[in-house]
Amino acid sequence: MDDRSRSVLVLTNPLDVTADAVLRVLAERRVPVVRLDPGTDLHTGASLTATYRTGDQRGTLRTAGRDLDLTAVRSIWVRRASPYEGPPDLDGQDRRFAASQALWGAGGILASLPAAHYVNHPWANRAAEHKPAQLAAAQSLGFLVPETVITNNPDEAREFVATHTNGTVYKPLWNTAYAVDGRPHAVWVREVDPVDINDAVSVCPHLFQEKVPKGFDVRVTAVGDRLFGVRIDSPDLDWRRRQDQMTCTPIDVPGSVARSVAAYIRQLRLVYGAFDFAVTDSGNWYFLECNPNGQWAWQPAETTDAIAHALADQLQKGRDA
Structure with missing residues (x-):
């Protein structure tokens, strides 16, 4: 198969401007992309079919714009798709039934394409979203943990x-x-x-x-083996509360932290992760959490652009590169 014909499938909602930053890079590289919000699009004309038999698996996604052979998907970016809530014209148990069937059916199909490279696999995302699992992994991998x-x-x-x-x-x-x-x-x-x-x-x-006696916060965005660190200075305990009051500047990630991040990514089977740290005046980096699907386009322009290109690299290379 001509590699140029292999599409990237992006699972996200239509208002996801963060995804747009990566899609622009893929468009510049002429990598074909199909964007799908399965929680809503399958109620408005899109259809998804998969067939399984001994020695063979096939599937087709049909949208208003094209038919996509699911065996030709090189990568799937699991971004911010809408939840499976069922068709809006159904009520009560019928809607709940349809929603659960969509989750386990469409969600299962899209999570089971053997030739695709996932960023991240939805099941890896779900496992890594549990804070107890994050803390257990962090303390076992050499991070300082409050x-x-x-x-x-x-x-x-x-x-x-x-x-x-x-x-x-x-x-x-x-x-x-x-x-x-x-x-x-x-x-x-x-x-x-x-x-x-x-x-x-x-x-x-x-x-x-x-409470960590922090001097500042740090966000480390990991994409594969590439790390992008940003120092966050904020008047608030939780810098997310008033992002207009914070300042962000690039920062180098210490080698010991970088090694623990790499080990964490491997252990939790992630390609992407957004790590938050509290850093003390003495230079100790305390692990707070890792969001496996955290937002990143709020960072300084040069960092945002670098992350967009790193994600595009992952999606373009596919599974076997």
Whole structure:
């Protein structure tokens, strides 16, 4: 097969401007791309078919613009696709049934193309999104990790917070959609005192972590074996809260941290990862988390452009290069 005919399949929503940065690079290189939002497009005219038999697997994605032979997909970029929620004209259990069938059917097809290079594989993404798994991997691979407890026991939480006299923070285990008076409400990382701990902790697991006496934050974006470090100076404990107040400058990644990042990527079977660190004035880099599908286009222009090209390189080379 002519390699120039092998398409890159991008799974994302139509408003994903971050994906656009990479698609522009692929367009300049004349790499064919098909963009699909399976959670919605399969309700609006697109169709997906897969067949399996002894010694053979085939599939076709049909969109308004083209028919794509799934055996000719060189790479799949799993970006920010809409959730599988079922056709909007269905209600109740019928919609829930359709949504689950789409998740396990279409999602399963798109996760099982044997010739494709995944960035990242959706199952690897899901496994790596769990904060307990992140912390377990980080502490086993040589990162400095702040002392952390995850518990639904108010007494255990209160004792943990009380014993860390330099401060403790709370952070959600997942960025669950939340609303107050009908308006979206973000749950930021915040400091907690023992008096803040009450029986509401018993409702679900909570993550409490010792406060790192940081001088600044760092985001390290890993794409394959390439690392892009950015120092973040912010007046806030959680720099995401007011990004207009922060400043970002490129920073070199220490060799010991780079080696641990490479080991983490290998262990969790990722191609891409967005690592967050708190760095002390003495130069200690503390691992906070790794988002396997984190945003990156907010960084300085030269860093954003370099990441876009690194992702395009991964998608263009495919699985066997």
